[in-house]
Amino acid sequence: MVDYGIKLWSNDDFIIDDGVVKVNYKVKPALIDIVREAREKGYKGPLLLRFPHLIENQITKIYEAFHAAIREYQYQGCFKAVFPLKVNQMPNFVLPLVELSNDKCYGLEAGSKSELIVAMAYTNKGSPITVNGFKDKEMISLGFIAANMGHDITLTIEGLNELKTIIEIASEMAEPYPNIGLRIRLHSVGTGIWAKSGGITSKFGLTSTELLEAMKILEHSKLLHKFTMIHFHIGSQISDISPLKKAIREVGNIYAELRKMGAKNLTAVNIGGGLAVEYAQHESMNCKNYTLAEFSGDVVFSLKEIAKNKNELEPDIFIESGRFISASHAVLVAPVLELFSQEYEESALKLKEDSNPPLVEELNDLYNSITEKNAIEYLHDSLDHMESLLTLFDLGYIDLQDRSNTEVLVHLIIKKVIKLLKYKNHNEILKIQKSVQERYLLNCSFFQSLPDYWGLEQNFPVMPLDRLNRRPTRAASLWDITCDSDGEISFNPQMPLFLHDVDVSKEEYFLGFFLVGAYQEVLGMRHNLFTHPTEFSIIFDDELNKGYEIANLLEAQTIVDVLDDLDYDTKEIERILKQHIEDSDLDVETKKAVLGKLYVMLSENGYLRTISPQGVI
Numbered sequence: 001m002v003d004y005g006i007k008l009w010s011n012d013d014f015i016i017d018d019g020v021v022k023v024n025y026k027v028k029p030a031l032i033d034i035v036r037e038a039r040e041k042g043y044k045g046p047l048l049l050r051f052p053h054l055i056e057n058q059i060t061k062i063y064e065a066f067h068a069a070i071r072e073y074q075y076q077g078c079f080k081a082v083f084p085l086k087v088n089q090m091p092n093f094v095l096p097l098v099e100l101s102n103d104k105c106y107g108l109e110a111g112s113k114s115e116l117i118v119a120m121a122y123t124n125k126g127s128p129i130t131v132n133g134f135k136d137k138e139m140i141s142l143g144f145i146a147a148n149m150g151h152d153i154t155l156t157i158e159g160l161n162e163l164k165t166i167i168e169i170a171s172e173m174a175e176p177y178p179n180i181g182l183r184i185r186l187h188s189v190g191t192g193i194w195a196k197s198g199g200i201t202s203k204f205g206l207t208s209t210e211l212l213e214a215m216k217i218l219e220h221s222k223l224l225h226k227f228t229m230i231h232f233h234i235g236s237q238i239s240d241i242s243p244l245k246k247a248i249r250e251v252g253n254i255y256a257e258l259r260k261m262g263a264k265n266l267t268a269v270n271i272g273g274g275l276a277v278e279y280a281q282h283e284s285m286n287c288k289n290y291t292l293a294e295f296s297g298d299v300v301f302s303l304k305e306i307a308k309n310k311n312e313l314e315p316d317i318f319i320e321s322g323r324f325i326s327a328s329h330a331v332l333v334a335p336v337l338e339l340f341s342q343e344y345e346e347s348a349l350k351l352k353e354d355s356n357p358p359l360v361e362e363l364n365d366l367y368n369s370i371t372e373k374n375a376i377e378y379l380h381d382s383l384d385h386m387e388s389l390l391t392l393f394d395l396g397y398i399d400l401q402d403r404s405n406t407e408v409l410v411h412l413i414i415k416k417v418i419k420l421l422k423y424k425n426h427n428e429i430l431k432i433q434k435s436v437q438e439r440y441l442l443n444c445s446f447f448q449s450l451p452d453y454w455g456l457e458q459n460f461p462v463m464p465l466d467r468l469n470r471r472p473t474r475a476a477s478l479w480d481i482t483c484d485s486d487g488e489i490s491f492n493p494q495m496p497l498f499l500h501d502v503d504v505s506k507e508e509y510f511l512g513f514f515l516v517g518a519y520q521e522v523l524g525m526r527h528n529l530f531t532h533p534t535e536f537s538i539i540f541d542d543e544l545n546k547g548y549e550i551a552n553l554l555e556a557q558t559i560v561d562v563l564d565d566l567d568y569d570t571k572e573i574e575r576i577l578k579q580h581i582e583d584s585d586l587d588v589e590t591k592k593a594v595l596g597k598l599y600v601m602l603s604e605n606g607y608l609r610t611i612s613p614q615g616v617i
């Protein structure tokens with residue numbers, strides 16, 4: 001049975017049971033039931049489901065892994081972590097994260113003034129805040145204000161001028177001051193599509209020459225005692241652990257050298273983010289070559305070795321993992337609106353009485369005489385015939401009805417072949433998948449909900465939410481509803497996706513995209529002016545009847561809200577539209593009715609609502 005590689009990517013957070021995908025927690029609800037419940041409440045279109053227990057789960061995993069390594073190696077330093085807000089700043093993610101980690105000394109990392117404000121408001125007191133990225137005087141002052149408020153904040157310096165600004169502000173503001181971190185420009189680099197943050201050509205960090213200069217400046221301005229941390233980040237989604245090990249050795253030696261030069265309060269090494277998520281749905285397509293235990297073990301072991309060799313204190317270890325913490329908590333659910341070949345039913349076939357072109361007659365014969373034995377041969381023949389017939393059409397030898405009959409017959413043959421070979425000869429079908437693929441139209445926007453697929457070709461695990469005890473037979477390509485040809489996840493024979501042959505005018509079919517909780521939401525763009533999906537959290541509570549509830553509902557924006565965000569004068573738009581209706585030749589009653597309809601639409605979101613005759617999708 002096809003399991004969509006769930007064992008590879010889900011870490012048992014989701015399981016297949018009884019033909020449906022279930023959340024593997026407490027009462028183990030089926031995703032399809034959660035989706036139906038939301039839709040009964042009227043929320044149609046794409047849905048984003050958040051699972052706060054999975055946020056807690058990931059935080060716990062990281063802490064346990066590092067604590068285990070610390071115990072194993074009898075490491076003297078302690079372990080602390082922050083969540084980098086750039087990976088997910090949405091309140092329905094950040095607030096549960098802060099609440100669920102208040103026993104762990106788990107803080108927030110900010111890379112901009114707005115993120116710093118969020119961190120200052122929500123970081124649990126006593127938990128760390130780190131600030132990275134380029135900073136102006138105002139942002140550094142904000143860091144001082146955070147320290148004044150009692151936050152344990154470290155400003156990581158990206159360049160010497162930032163250090164000079166800190167000194168300037170220190171002379172203007174009261175203590176307590178923030179701690180100072182120095183970001184190091186390593187020569188080690190990560191691998192993979194995000195490996196741009198490391199290396200000597202990196203956008204960030206101080207070279208060794210600048211580090212020496214920074215030490216001098218700090219000493220001279222009597223702020224050396226505030227220098228507590230060194231930091232690096234070699235890029236996101238580190239696929240191979242060896243560059244990380246190299247980076248740790250490099251940074252560990254820099255740490256020891258700086259301490260020897262007099263940085264006595266330098267006690268922390270911040271290893272940034274980069275811990276990878278396994279997105280692969282297919283064996284041999286793995287995104288990473290290490291486990292969390294190996295990662296934490298390597299970090300602790302390397303730092304211990306260096307401290308021992310250089311006879312220095314074992315540093316506290318900070319980590320800023322974002323993707324690893326947030327990816328699993330969100331699932332995008334998209335209703336399938338249409339299968340493109342569904343219109344190719346036998347009833348659509350309109351063969352002529354006696355003047356069909358010979359090749360069409362032949363296609364018809366193939367269709368009627370196809371058997372399990374000749375299926376593949378006939379399929380090849382029919383694809384050849386189709387090519388010839390389309391050429392004949394271009395040359396003007398056959399008419400539109402002939403062309404339509406050709407398309408219908410070829411699709412009927414494909415469907416029949418797939419049916420006949422359901423359990424046998426699957427490999428043969430695999431070879432011709434590309435030509436027999438079915439296109440599934442999804443009610444969502446990849447630009448809005450999976451921007452990294454569009455921008456970086458990052459694949460996210462995708463699977464139907466039900467029918468999992470039925471073999472999926474159609475090689476699938478996925479289309480979103482933007483009118484952009486990039487809004488397509490095409491069929492890839494290296495990582496084939498098979499879906500079920502469903503008649504969506506009679507039955508519902510939903511696809512879930514998993515691991516979409518990192519980076520996708522804020523990066524998501526309003527191409528074609530599609531808004532974010534309606535989102536909600538699933539909160540588990542044994543006290544509740546069902547064992548869980550749908551909470552924190554945030555509806556997709558209405559059309560008016562989207563236009564308003566673009567700074568259109570929506571009152572003016574409404575006025576103009578109303579005027580156009582007023583000026584039309586319609587009678588008074590009709591004008592009223594049309595206007596009424598228009599207003600309803602303006603107050604809904606822009607995703608598709610009705611497609612099938614049955615009504616709302």
Ligand SMILES: *Cc1c(COP(=O)(O)O)cnc(C)c1O
Nearest residue numbers: 233236237273274320321322323
């Ligand atoms: C982006 C970023 C992170 C988070 O990286 P992940 O790969 O999501 O863990 C951590 N630290 C810094 C400085 C970053 O820029």
